[in-house]
Amino acid sequence: MNAPVVVEGLTKTYYDESRGEIRAVDGIHFTCNEGEVFGLLGANGAGKTTTLRMLSTILTPTSGFASLLGHDVVKDPQGVRKNLGFFSASTALYPRLTARETIEFFTRINQYPADLVKERVDTLVERFGISKYADVRVEKLSTGMKQKVSIARTVAHNPQILIFDEPTVGLDVLNALEVQETIKELRNEGKTIIFATHIMSEAERLCNRIAIIHGGRILTCDTLDGLRAATGQRYLEDIFVHFVKGQG
Amino acid sequence: MNGDILKLLYVHELKMLVRARRTVVMAVVIPAVIMPIMLFSAKYVHDQRERSISQTTYKYAVTGSMADRIRSLIAKAKTRVDAERDDSTEPLRTFKFSESVVSDPAAGLEAREIQFYVQTYTGAEADALPNPHADDDKDARQPKRLAGVPLVRVVFRGNNDSSNTSSRRMQNLLKTAQRLDSQQILVERGFQGDPQNLFAVDAESVATPAQVTGSNVGRFLTLFLVMLMLTGGSIAAIDIIAGEKERGTIETLLTTAAGRTEIVTAKQMAICSVALIITLIQAANFFVYVRLKLVELPANFALDVPTGTVITLLLLFIPLAATIGAVLLMISAYAKSYKEAQMYFFPVYLTSLVPALAAVLPGLSLRSAIVVVPLANVSVAVREIMMNRPDPPMIVVTFIVMTFTATMLMRASARMLSREDIIVPAQGEPELFLGGPVLFQKRVMRWFAVMWALIFAVAVNVPQLSTFRRQLMFNEFVVFAGASVLMLFVYRLNLRETLALRPVKWPVWIAVAIAAPFGNLMGIAIFKLLNFVIPVPQEAIQQMAAIMPKDVPLWQLYIYLGLIPGVIEELAFRGMLLHGLRRRIRPVLLPLVVGVVFGLFHFSLFRIGPTGFLGILLTVIALLTGSVFPGIVLHILNNSFAVFASSRDWPIASLEPWHYAAATLIFAMAMWIIYRNRTPYPLK
Amino acid sequence: MNWNDIRVLYFRELKSALRERSIVINSILIPIILYPLLFWLMYTGFTFVSGQTSELDSRIVLVNFPAQHEELRRDLANDRRIKIVASPDPLPDLHRARIDAIVEFAPEGQGNFRTKIAYDESRDQSAQARTSVEQKIAAYRQRFLQLTASRLGVSREEFQSFWVESQNVSTERQMGQFVLGLLLPIMLMVMLALGGFYPAVDATAGERENSTWETMMTVGTSRTNIVMAKYLYVATMSAMAALLNVTAMTFSMRTVLAPLGGQIGNMSFQIPLRSLPVIALGVVLMALFIAAGMMTLASFARNFKEGQSMVSPFYLIIILPVSFLQTPGLEFSTRMALIPVVNVTMMFREAITGVFHWPLIALTVAVEIVCVGIALKLATTILGNEDVVTGSYQGSFGKFFKERLMKRNA
DSSP states (O other): OOSSEEEEEEEEEEEETTTEEEEEEEEEEEEEOTTOEEEEEOOTTSSHHHHHHHHTTSSOOSEEEEEETTEETTTOHHHHHHTEEEEETTOOOOTTSBHHHHHHHHHHHTTOOGGGHHHHHHHHHHHTTOGGGTTSBGGGSOHHHHHHHHHHHHTTTOOSEEEEESTTTTOOHHHHHHHHHHHHHHHHTTOEEEEEESOHHHHHHHOSEEEEEETTEEEEEEEHHHHHHHHOOSSHHHHHHHHHHHHO | OOHHHHHHHHHHHHHHHHHOHHHHIIIIIHHHHHHHHHHHHHHHHHHHHHHHHHHOEEEEEEEETTHHHHHHHHHHHHHHHHHOOOGGGHHHHSOEEEEOOOSOHHHHHHTTSSSEEEEEEOHHHHHHSOOTTSSOOOOTTSOOOOTTOOEEEEEEOTTSHHHHHHHHHHHHHHHHHHHHHHHHHHHHTTOOSOGGGTTOEEEEEOSOHHHHHHHHHHHHHHHHHHHHHHHHHHHHHIIIIIIHHHHTHHHHHHTSSSOHHHHHHHHHHHHHHHHHHHHHHHHHHHHHHHHTTSSOOOTTOOOOOOHHHHHHHHHHHHHHHHHHHHHHHHHHHHOSSHHHHHHHHHHHHHHHHHHHGGGGSTTOOSSSGGGGSTTHHHHHHHHHHHTTOOOHHHHHHHHHHHHHHHHHHHHHHHHHHHOHHHHSOOOOOHHHHHOHHHHHHHHHHHHHHHHHHHHHHHHHHOGGGOSHHHHHHIIIIIIIIHHHHHHHHHTTOOHHHHTTOOOOOHHHHHHHHHHHHHHHHHHHHHHHHHHHHSOOOHHHHHHHHTTSOSSSOHHHHIIIIIIHHHHHHIIIIIIIIHHHHTTTSOTTTHHHHHHHHHHHTTOSHHHHHHHHHHHHHHHHHHHHHSOSHHHHHHHHHHHHHHHHHHHTTOOGGGOOHHHHHHHHHHHHHHHHHHHHTOOOOOOO | OOHHHHHHHHHHHHHHHHHOHHHHIIIIIHHHHHHHHHHHHHHHHHHHHHHHHHTOOEEEEEESOOGGGHHHHHHHHHOTTEEEOOOSSHHHHHHTTSSSEEEEEEEEETTEEEEEEEEOTTOHHHHHHHHHHHHHHHHHHHHHHHHHHHHTTOOHHHHHOOEEEEEEOSOHHHHHHHHHHHHHHHHHHHHHHHHHHHHHHIIIIIHHHTTHHHHHHTSSSOHHHHHHHHHHHHHHHHHHHHHHHHHHHHHHHHHHHGGGOHHHHHOOOOOOGGGHHHHHHHHHHHHHHHHHHHHHHHTTOSSHHHHHHHHHHHHHHHHHHHHGGGOTTOOOOHHHHTSTTHHHHHHHHHHHTTOOOHHHHHHHHHHHHHHHHHHHHHHHHHHHSHHHHTTOGGGOHHHHIIIIIHHHHO
């Protein structure tokens, strides 16, 4: 159990008065290794977001176990969040804070050593190239600029594990590419990254290993080459269709 | 709880609020600007009215055979009053009137040519008049006109302000004239001394001006504060959660290392701060206006607030602010968007003002049941403190009750905030598309609320329903039965399941037969117990006695009060309502909720307790037997027993305590039989 | 303008409003349930308090009671709300609220006496005690005088001299209308403004927030038709909310007042039928005016919240003057008929009390029609500006004014 992220039999069910129990996530297993990008590939409503929300302790799992760096998501959510950067389309920024204030706020709130905060903020502003508009309120920034600030705040407290839930939704090609580059850089720094997407090309380009999730279950989990070998298909899109259709 | 994180979040929340220009404008600037406008206009309108009253010369006419004598008496009284310097006759001195000559005063009054007229009758004429008050001789000791005494009648139009005011003043003047006249007669016949000075009364108040001012200010202080806290706080509260949800920043915040408790606490602290700050700003505002003479203070206005009082008041205002903050936070957390939060705010606002009005009602002391009513207790306590007449033990109780309320509400709002369906964007309401039984469960409470409002508002307003029989028919058949049939139809419900039309084991019937008369006695016992806490005013007892109509034959009473309500109310409450709520409320609480709703349908404060209690028992029986039938029979028998007892004048309401205890015991035995023969209600 | 298109669009707006939970709750459910609930709460509170205080006696201490006036003492003792108590040191007891009044007698010779009542003005109960004692003494005095009179040979009739009473020629119905006339017009105005508020913001800023605004702008009908349909929809919602709220309020008010009895209880709260057309006319005019004003302001906003803060000032401008018209003495005058909003309020009041000053009504209608015309013209001019429709100016009227209108003039 040395892997930074361990997920065993994680399940989330909603109770709906009319339809009874709905299993959004149905007993999934996987582990992620240090310095790898683990791809979670699935269509809309496949259970990706629910899984990631459970990992980030926003939702409580119905059953099963998950731990990040040894912190149990149920028993020690605080410990999990301290070591986690979570980024998704629905994690917005405070419009009335400036870029620098945003980064500083998230550095502090994630309990980064107080005496190092200033230094850390300067580093991040430098690194993501936001120094030009660091003191402008977020509401005035363009989408691409906001994206950069958003990533900066995700990594503000230098977490070991990063979760990206469809980070490129709504971005143009250039901005999306920039996000992908950043993710690569972060991987090269030795971070563990979980990356959920429904865009095949992104998964192909970024992920070391890919799990295909459908109907709340993980259908397969392997490296891209492994998947190619198992299905005999060249393109991830075909591989995906192969598994999903095969599942019925 | 991590103090540093809490501080960081709290400062963050305040910063966000201050930076929202519109929020600041709406919460602080607009009220600050509006208040002087309001005060100024109120003063202007008031002055205008005063001036027009004092400047207007009211026109009137005097007619009848005694006109001349009355004219001279009026003139004499006016001269006498003008010579006095007494405060009580001040309005009479400023009163200007002139008699005008009108041929037909009644027509003149109708045409607004005169404000009122004085009709005079000689004693003989007055004796010949039909006496409109002959039949309602309520108080024989009230002074009456003696036969043969002349009559002076001031005729006015009540639906006209100036006619109202001027005629009342003329009445007072005439009464003064009458007093002077009879005193003069006495003196003429040899009365020793001045009758004016006989048994004179001087009243002197021992209250300091500060106490009087405190009493007047304290009456409205809490109401005013609650209004300010709610309006100002709501803007902040809505921005702080509903706004955050709408902007999508709540999820960002939830993935940070800050715990949910810290997040919620910081938000609550921020709202309370805003509520307190707004209160302070408005108070400061008020003092500025006083200095600028926008608000004129009464002559002996003396507000003396020692430090101890300030501290006590603050101690009470903190849980008050916390309670209001928590309520606002709950609305905000419950709503999915800014807009929705706004919608819910209005009714909550109006409803919260009602308990804050408690101190306005005269004579209410904190040393009563009011002490356990949140908000109302603060309202009364604040007034007593402002009067410099604090009641320390009761203030402690108030503080405990408020702190408890605030804690419970804060916990509820914290729980609401961590509800997952609030964080996760709503997936719509699938029930809306499905309709049918599932939608019924969501809507059943709404139906009963509308039914409640209908019964409350319609019966009195439709004159055709004013008789006992018609009103009962309307309530039972149109509202209860009608709505039930409509619900069955609209939501396509299964008749047998919904109304719990199931057979029961035979011993249950024996138990029901035993229980019937004793349930009624238990209801009376509950009423008597509650009476210790909530005394029943005399009028209410008379009203309740009037429920039993006198002109309806006895056999019909059994039908109207026994059979019809027994069948229809059971089907509505233990059928429809219980079925609708069975999955939405925990089984333990189910009887309580159904019982309380049943009690609320009896409207009168003093009937809610006993009827609610019977409602709980009936629900328990329905849950134990899985059937509505035992309840129907018990309900019919219970009501019929009451009719029977009252027809025989049985003193069932004034038995010895042990009689009631015995009744309870027998009822419990019957319940035990039912329990042993239970066929539980299907809850799933 | 194509009325057929407008009709289609109008019904779409209405339908979607009736399907929106918040609008349904706000405009329909709340009036039906909230007012009965509020009045019931107040009534319950009232009975609760009267129950609490009905047991409270006026506790009084008599000091130096003159023995020859024993009858007065009997009068006091016989009243079941007055309790004569003994206290060795009454003043501190009065301060501590253990007693409610100290009645001290001082003989003045010839059987006369003077009374000093010490009480506590700040306590309702004590003030009540004072009044009761004063009444008792006054009644005793009257009896005493009468006795003296008959001893002096004055008959009771002679002594009474004459009798004063009053007679109100207004019927209970007229009285009810008088009270309604003070309350209802203001409530109507508040509810008209409140009822138009959400639909106005929803139909403009709300659409922009949901990005349906652009969809609407691309449909195959003219922009004027769209605006017109929205406008009529807002006016409809405003009028509907006003009528529903006020009806619910009148109904529940009666339920609460009826059991109270006495002068208020006997009032009959019925609006004369012939005043309904005038009220309806006023409601329609006001709804049209309010809808035009609110929509114009709300159309600058980019989202609901902005829309709300844009419309709030307009709302206040309407409500504030109206709230001072409660003064009973005000009369509908020509000067008042010239002031928009105020004139309709006064028109409502007169109509409810059954008074119709046709020239003033005509003047009011004319003034309001001009106002609606101006507001509509303004609305179409502003909405005709492309940059407003696409949501520039950051939801600020000031900015629009500065950048657009000023520039054009320059």
